Amino acid sequence: MTGVSFILYISSQTPNSIQAEANLRSMCLTNFPDHHIEIMDVVEHPERALADGIIVTPTLVKVAPGPKQVIMGNLSNIPRVLRAVRWDGTR
Amino acid sequence: MRSGGMARDNQTTMNSTNNNPIAECAKALTGIAGFDLITRGGLPRGKATLVTGGPGSGKTVFGLQTLANGVILNDEPGIFVAFEENSRQIVDNAASFGWNLPDLKELFFLDAMPASDTISIGEFDFSGMLTLLSAKVHAMDARRIVFDSLDVLLHLLPGPVERRREMNRLHSWLVTNGLTAVITAKLDWQRADAMPLEEGGLQYMPFIVDCVIVLVHDFENTYSQRRLRIMKYRGSGFAENEAPFIIGPSAFEVASAGDPVPAEHVSTERLSCGVEALDEMLGGGFIRASTTIITGVPGTAKSTLAGVFSVTACKRGERALYLAFDESGGELARNLCSVGLDLQSHVNSGLLHIHSGVAGAGSAEEQLLALKALVHRHRPTWMIIDPFSSFIRSGSEVTTQAVAHRMIRWVKSKGITLICTSLTTEGGVSGTLLRISTVADTWIHLNFFNGGERNRGLTIYKSRGTKHSNQVRELILSDAGVSLATQYTGSGEMLMGTMRWEKEREKSEELLRLEAEFESKRVAVTRELAHLDAQIETLQHTVEAKRLILRSMSDVEAGRREEETLRESGMIRVREAKQSGFVDGIPAKGGLEEPAVEGHHR
Numbered sequence: 001m002t003g004v005s006f007i008l009y010i011s012s013q014t015p016n017s018i019q020a021e022a023n024l025r026s027m028c029l030t031n032f033p034d035h036h037i038e039i040m041d042v043v044e045h046p047e048r049a050l051a052d053g054i055i056v057t058p059t060l061v062k063v064a065p066g067p068k069q070v071i072m073g074n075l076s077n078i079p080r081v082l083r084a085v086r087w088d089g090t091r
Numbered sequence: 092m093r094s095g096g097m098a099r100d101n102q103t104t105m106n107s108t109n110n111n112p113i114a115e116c117a118k119a120l121t122g123i124a125g126f127d128l129i130t131r132g133g134l135p136r137g138k139a140t141l142v143t144g145g146p147g148s149g150k151t152v153f154g155l156q157t158l159a160n161g162v163i164l165n166d167e168p169g170i171f172v173a174f175e176e177n178s179r180q181i182v183d184n185a186a187s188f189g190w191n192l193p194d195l196k197e198l199f200f201l202d203a204m205p206a207s208d209t210i211s212i213g214e215f216d217f218s219g220m221l222t223l224l225s226a227k228v229h230a231m232d233a234r235r236i237v238f239d240s241l242d243v244l245l246h247l248l249p250g251p252v253e254r255r256r257e258m259n260r261l262h263s264w265l266v267t268n269g270l271t272a273v274i275t276a277k278l279d280w281q282r283a284d285a286m287p288l289e290e291g292g293l294q295y296m297p298f299i300v301d302c303v304i305v306l307v308h309d310f311e312n313t314y315s316q317r318r319l320r321i322m323k324y325r326g327s328g329f330a331e332n333e334a335p336f337i338i339g340p341s342a343f344e345v346a347s348a349g350d351p352v353p354a355e356h357v358s359t360e361r362l363s364c365g366v367e368a369l370d371e372m373l374g375g376g377f378i379r380a381s382t383t384i385i386t387g388v389p390g391t392a393k394s395t396l397a398g399v400f401s402v403t404a405c406k407r408g409e410r411a412l413y414l415a416f417d418e419s420g421g422e423l424a425r426n427l428c429s430v431g432l433d434l435q436s437h438v439n440s441g442l443l444h445i446h447s448g449v450a451g452a453g454s455a456e457e458q459l460l461a462l463k464a465l466v467h468r469h470r471p472t473w474m475i476i477d478p479f480s481s482f483i484r485s486g487s488e489v490t491t492q493a494v495a496h497r498m499i500r501w502v503k504s505k506g507i508t509l510i511c512t513s514l515t516t517e518g519g520v521s522g523t524l525l526r527i528s529t530v531a532d533t534w535i536h537l538n539f540f541n542g543g544e545r546n547r548g549l550t551i552y553k554s555r556g557t558k559h560s561n562q563v564r565e566l567i568l569s570d571a572g573v574s575l576a577t578q579y580t581g582s583g584e585m586l587m588g589t590m591r592w593e594k595e596r597e598k599s600e601e602l603l604r605l606e607a608e609f610e611s612k613r614v615a616v617t618r619e620l621a622h623l624d625a626q627i628e629t630l631q632h633t634v635e636a637k638r639l640i641l642r643s644m645s646d647v648e649a650g651r652r653e654e655e656t657l658r659e660s661g662m663i664r665v666r667e668a669k670q671s672g673f674v675d676g677i678p679a680k681g682g683l684e685e686p687a688v689e690g691h692h693r
Contacts, residue, residue, distance in 0.1 A: 020213070042219045043223075058215060059219070071209070072211040076212065
């Protein structure tokens with residue numbers, strides 16, 4: 001499982017955003033050796049978030065590979081996140 | 092306390108609505124016809140309003156209209172946060188109301204519809220969305236915002252605690268930013284069995300917002316009825332009753348009783364109706380901005396009379412609006428042509444607008460609002476509704492009556508002279524019409540009078556502020572137009588048509604006969620007199636003759652007496668000569684024979 005690309009939309013230093021980023025990094029380290037994470041702070045880049053239609057933070061968007069997948073929340077349940085972002089039908 | 096923003100609002104059309112001496116909270120005009128009236132100025136400025144209602148009750152339209160009018164009328168930029176539809180769908184829907192939203196640069200749409208494949212894992216909040224909205228609000232100096240609809244947002248959250256937390260977050264964000272907000276929520280207060288408040292976690296929302304509006308959509312006698320109610324409004328008075336509204340061609344419109352007619356608009360100007368005799372009966376014509384009802388059974392020429400009034404108004408140069416429910420404009424013009432009324436030329440000149448309405452095409456509310464739209468477009472000073480019975484047919488009696496009253500008041504406040512025709516049965520006037528007639532200033536009733544033929548009779552039942560005739564006149568239609576015949580009231584009964592004509596002829600024949608009789612009598616008497624004169628003359632002749640005879644007779648007698656005297660004296664001389672013993676006077680004649688005669692008699 002290689003070449004996984006994520007965008008995580010966060011709202012600066014809010015608790016859920018901090019927790020989501022930590023959970024995502026932890027998950028990627030253990031599951032996806034080849035991963036790319038883009039952290040998008042909506043406070044700093046509101047126009048980008050607006051364009052992407054982000055309504056809640058934190059929101060994780062898996063952009064590649066496979067179809068786009070949107071997950072809202074602080075990603076507290078890593079196994080569930082893993083099941084959601086797998087595109088091979090094993091979830 | 093009024094903010095500067097309120098002052099800005101007051102420059103717009105609704106500057107007379109808030110005349111309450113008690114200072115109310117600052118308000119933001121919605122520009123929704125009627126709504127700003129019942130709320131005395133619109134929504135609470137810088138505060139949140141919750142608009143609730145079932146599906147299709149008009150929540151989105153209300154929000155959109157508030158926002159669009161904010162830009163157009165009040166120069167207040169706005170943001171529409173769409174959770175349910177994407178902005179393209181909303182823009183398309185708005186186009187059907189004639190709003191070209193993409194042209195409004197000060198209106199921003201945020202597509203916040205959650206993707207269908209979105210899942211949620213763990214806690215999240217709306218701080219991100221609010222953060223980026225804050226950025227947008229500052230960037231465009233937005234004053235208004237709409238969240239459509241909140242329940243979609245709340246359903247993303249796992250439980251009541253999170254929902255309550257996010258509602259508070261949203262509300263405090265709105266207050267911090269000083270935005271006039273409309274938050275819509277799917278809530279059907281009518282359905283007791285539905286518990287959406289608990290389910291959606293919305294039960295808290297009505298308490299934290301400053302204003303709650305309830306929209307209801309149901310049916311009355313198969314006619315769609317929409318009603319709006321203000322459940323609460325902090326710091327402001329408001330109309331507490333349900334107000335009917337429609338979503339019509341110009342979007343959301345709320346029915347309101349409207350302002351009473353200002354005293355300076357109460358007119359005493361008399362307007363000729365076009366029928367001289369009727370003007371006389373009305374004491375000089377209709378009063379400007381008065382309401383007249385013409386009732387009558389079918390065929391009594393209500394439309395024709397209404398047509399005369401319209402043409403007369405147009406000839407004066409007034410703009411007239413003719414709402415025809417029974418005939419199309421073309422048919423009406425053609426039919427009235429037969430009595431010499433030329434509607435078409437006034438239609439061509441643009442003074443007259445004939446609108447063909449469809450009876451029962453919508454609820455009475457919708458008919459009223461459609462009428463208002465027509466009035467705004469054509470700007471008439473005369474208006475005919477023919478027949479009013481079709482106009483108010485839709486819906487229950489209570490509703491239609493209320494609509495009719497509001498319509499008449501509204502029309503009056505616009506300074507329009509209104510003529511309504513209304514169908515009655517031979518039996519009389521319906522309950523609704525009777526109650527409506529109390530609002531009307533003048534009530535003209537047309538009826539048929541039987542006398543071997545049907546003649547139209549015109550009566551003025553009432554006419555406020557007018558010394559009106561109490562007589563029944565005959566309405567006569569001819570190629571030359573419409574006229575009223577002077578009624579014949581001989582021997583205390585009123586006569587019409589042939590009966591009147593016959594009576595009149597009878598009368599003149601009688602007169603002729605009497606004249607002839609008199610003449611012949613005169614001749615006869617003259618003749619008699621002449622005859623008598625002749626008789627007198629004849630008699631005089633006779634008298635003369637008799638006199639002559641008498642005179643001659645006297646002459647003869649005198650002669651005879653003389654002769655006798657002479658003879659007697661002769662006899663004496665003879666006796667004196669024969670015997671001297673006869674000294675006694677013995678009758679002269681037959682003196683000698685007398686003794687023999689005497690002797691014979693004995």
